[in-house]
Amino acid sequence: MRYSLSRLRDDYRQWCQQQDSQVSQVALLYASAYGNTATVASAIAQGLVEAGVAVKSINCESTDPAELAQIIEASDGFIIGSPTLAGHAPVQVQTALGIILSSADNTKLAGVFGSYGWSGEAIDLIEQKLRDNRYRFGFEPIRVRFTPDADMLQTCQTAGTEFAQQLRKQQATRQSVTEVQAGRTEQAVGRIVGSICVLTTRQGNRRSGTLSTWVSQATFSPPGVMISIDSNQAAEAAIELDTPFVLNLLQEGRTVRRHFDYRSHAGDEPFAQVKHRHADNGCFILEDALAYLECEGQNTIDCGDHQLIYAVVSSGDVLETTGVTAVQHRKSGSQY
Secondary structure (H helix, E strand, O other), X not given: OOOOHHHHHHHHHHHHHHHHHOOOEEEEEEOOOXXXXXXXXXXXXXXXXXXXXXXXXXXXXXXXXXXXXXXXXXXXXXXXXXXXXOOEOOHHHHXXXXXXXXXXXXXXXXXXXXXXXXXXHHHHHHHHHHHHOOOOEOOOOEEEEOOOOHHXXXXXXXXXXXXXXXHHHHHHHHHHHHHHHHHHHHHHHHOOOEEOEEEEXXXXXXXXXXXXXXXXXXXXXXXXXXXXXXXXXXXXXXXXXXXXXXXXXXXXXXXXXXXXXXXXXXXXXXXXXXXXXXXXXXXXXXXXXXXXXXXXXXXXXXXXXXXXXXXXXXXXXXXXXXXXXXXXXXXXXXXX
């Protein structure tokens, strides 16, 4: 301390920074009557730290219950230790256990340890309460009689390492389940069916056509529609307030769609490949469409990677009375 204080400070600062950067955190809660339980707690903490887990070591006798609750909530797992005094755990440990049982999700990994002189009822009590509430244990409860010797301290340190390994396995499993659920969610979203349409616009003498599979009637009076188009295509469509356009609803069995798929035919002139005529608003009606609607844009909203367009329908007509609307069936909600 006399000759290496600055080095010790630097080492301690570096260790603290490493702790803050760890992904996983464990709350290590304890009370200690004669120092033995605290010694066991330190050995377990050492095993956790060496295994790359951040540790919040909390003496329940000097910590406010509200702070305890916050630390437990922020931790991925907890380990609680207690001495046995007159056949019971100290009041502070009982308070901490009550906080755990009332607020900690039982998916958090748990651990129990303690020291005693004769019977060790406190350890059994804590273990049973946690098991009754279906907590999983990162190691078998550690019971230390009187002062722990070197072999016992090594056992405690190993238990800390085992806890860290179990915690990582649990987190990996949880991540895998989350990824699977995300995939299932995408599949469910993909079951939403949308009409396949081509939105035609006019800017001066330039006409453009934009494919959309996300179209829905939005209002009855006035009749209005909601359309979603890719943000990359939104700039080309340039739909703003009072912008006229034609929404061409495509017919099942026709090949009109492929001429407006920008990913496959970027740079082509699609209207040269399909029959079309002018609508009253100056935009193109595709003659092979099932029906068309002449619309005016009323509002646009940028939403993530798409733009939502709300438009009022001014007129329209059915071009093929016996046709069926082309719809998009997807396997995933993350792509077209």
